[in-house]
Structure formats: C-alpha cells, structure tokens
Amino acid sequence: MYNFQDIRQVHLEVTERCNAACPQCPRRIEGGMLNSRLTMAELSVADVERLLPGHFVRQLSKVYLCGNYGDPAAAADTLAILQYLRRESPELQLGVHSNGSVRNAAWWSELAGVIGSRGYARFAIDGLAESNAIYRRNTSWEKIMENVAAFIAAGGHAEWDYIVFAHNEHEVEEARQLSERLGFKAFQVKRTARFLNRQTLNAASPAAVRDRGGRQIATIEAPRNTKYRAPLATNLLAAAEKKLSYEDYLTSKTIRCKAQQNRSLYVSARGYLLPCCWLGAMLHNPDGDETRQFAALFPDLEKSGSIDGLKNKPNEIVVGDFFQRQISEKWPAGTANRLKVCARVCGE
Secondary structure, eight states: OOOGGGOOEEEEOOBSOOSOOOTTSTTBSTTSSBOTTOOOOBOOHHHHHHHSOHHHHTTOSEEEEOOSSOOGGGSTTHHHHHHHHHHHOTTOEEEEEEOSOSSOHHHHHHHHHHHTTSEEEEEEOOSSTTTHHHHSTTOOHHHHHHHHHHHHHTTOOEEEEEEOOTTTGGGHHHHHHHHHHHTOSEEEEEOOOTTOBTTTTBTTOOEEEEOTTSOEEEEEOOOSSGGGSOHHHHHHHHHHHTTOOHHHHHHTOOBOOHHHHHTEEEEOTTOBEESOHHHHHHHHSOSOHHHHHHHHHSTTHHHHTTTBTTTSOHHHHHTSHIIIIITGGGOSTTOTTOOHHHHHHHBO
C-alpha cells in the first residue's frame, strides 16, 4: 500500500466517548441504544507517544482529531496530546473536529493557544438555534456559541461543517452569513450519503430517530433540493434506471484508495492502526453487509493483535501482511469477496 516513511497524514481518534446522540452515527442505534461493540476506549497522552513516536510525528504534515464514534473534546488528555504533537513538530498542522458542545469556554480558549496558527477547529453545526439539535441531539446551542466565541477570540482558526437535511436546508445561507459574522474562516456544506437504502437503490430514504429505550420518536429526511444531496444519489438513480442492483453498482466501480493517494493512516481509540476510518468502522459498526464481509475476511484481525499499535511497533504493522497485501488484493474487479466498503467509498 505504502511505506511507513511515506505517511504524511494521521487521522487520530482519541476516544469513543461523545455527549451527542446523532441518529445516523454508528455510536448509537439510530440515536438510541448505545452500540454494544463499543467499550468507551480512550487514548492517554502516553498511548499517543507510543503510537506516534517523535521521529514519526516529525515526518508528518498533518494530524487531525476526529471520530467515527467519539468527540475529541470529550477525551481527558486531548490538550496534552496536542501539546505533545506541537512540541515534536512546531510546523505540524493540527485539527480538531467537534460538535462544540463539550467543555467550557476556558478549555476552548486554551485549545486555540495550543494549536496556534498551524491548525484549526472544525465545528459540526447542522442548523441554527432551533434546528441544530434535531440531528445533533443532546447538544446546546448556547454552549456551542460560547465555545466558538472563546476559540475565535483566542486567535483560533474556526471552520463550520453543515450537514444538510430536509429540516435545515432552508437555513444554509443564513448559517453561512452567521459564520462570517462570528469570524469563522470557512463554511462547508456537507452532503450526506447516510440515507442510502441498498435494496431499493434509494439514497434519500427517511431515517428513524430512537430514544435510549429503542422506541422510534421521530424521523429525519434527506434534503429535497437535489443540489444538497450526495453524488451517490445521482449515481444510484442512474443505476436503478439501468435495472442494476446495488451489488452491480459496486462491481462497476474501480477502487482508487484515497488513503494510499493521501499517504494517510487512521489510529483508533483502542490503538488500532488501519489505512482509513472507513475500514476502522468495520470492526465496531452495527451489523450490516459490509461489517459481516469484513469480519468474514479478517476474523482474527482484532483478536490477534496484529494491528494493535499499543502492542506492536507502528512501523511493523504498516509493513505487515494486512496493510501490504490482504487489503489491496480485495480491490481488483472480478475478485471474489471484493471489499464492498472500499468500492463504496473509493470507487470511481
């Protein structure tokens, strides 16, 4: 796939903890019951020093803290971890992705100082005062605004990520204008592909919202304006018109690995090393076609410890059989058990 010395970017997930209960996040089942495969794992600064030793940090151009399951602001050692990374590489770009409703203004002010001019905080805010918590459940608009203001006032480079749904699509431009008034440096509209129904090839199927007891309490829907829908929606519509199945659609794709192109590495909150967060999610996401396939192909991956960077040297994991052969041999068209997650995410 790549050599260890070629890696330039690391996606670091420091915790499986999060304050929110977003309906389409795999941390909870449709926002309700906690995913039973999670253990609330969290990395300490000592863990990160082992996983990302100084000589490795100094070869990197970017490390960003973001979660499949957890919010980095919820982790106990986030500031200490960023301080370690900054000491090892003053020029390293550091990023923190958060819903912004964790911690207080003093913490966010300190974060701005630790990151400095070489980095950013990206706030996931999907709406305005009345609409953000429809998806970002258990978050507080007032706390988000306080933390954003503190981070920006302390000199932090703030960016706003806005996932568009039916309930907030009418507010996109108002949110963009608010971001400018508050001092955000960027505003990104995100087009989610999480409304996909694989059986019907419908990329705009309504999604249930559940409480912690598993009872459905609401529904969220894809945006009606097609400009806010993921490119996958258009691609699947074309496939459906040709009477293709979802499997046919995946088979038609040529896999061009983005992790390989970007020379990036994903490190999970358990210290596991994988090429990307999409493969990392296959270990702990709720049961589905992609997770079952991954488990069948690599049944001993987690149990063997072969990808555990807290037990093995990271460079030895990257040059090992999983990285160098087992993944890429499941990419070519016509391959038996071709990796579905790779075809979906990196298929062209």
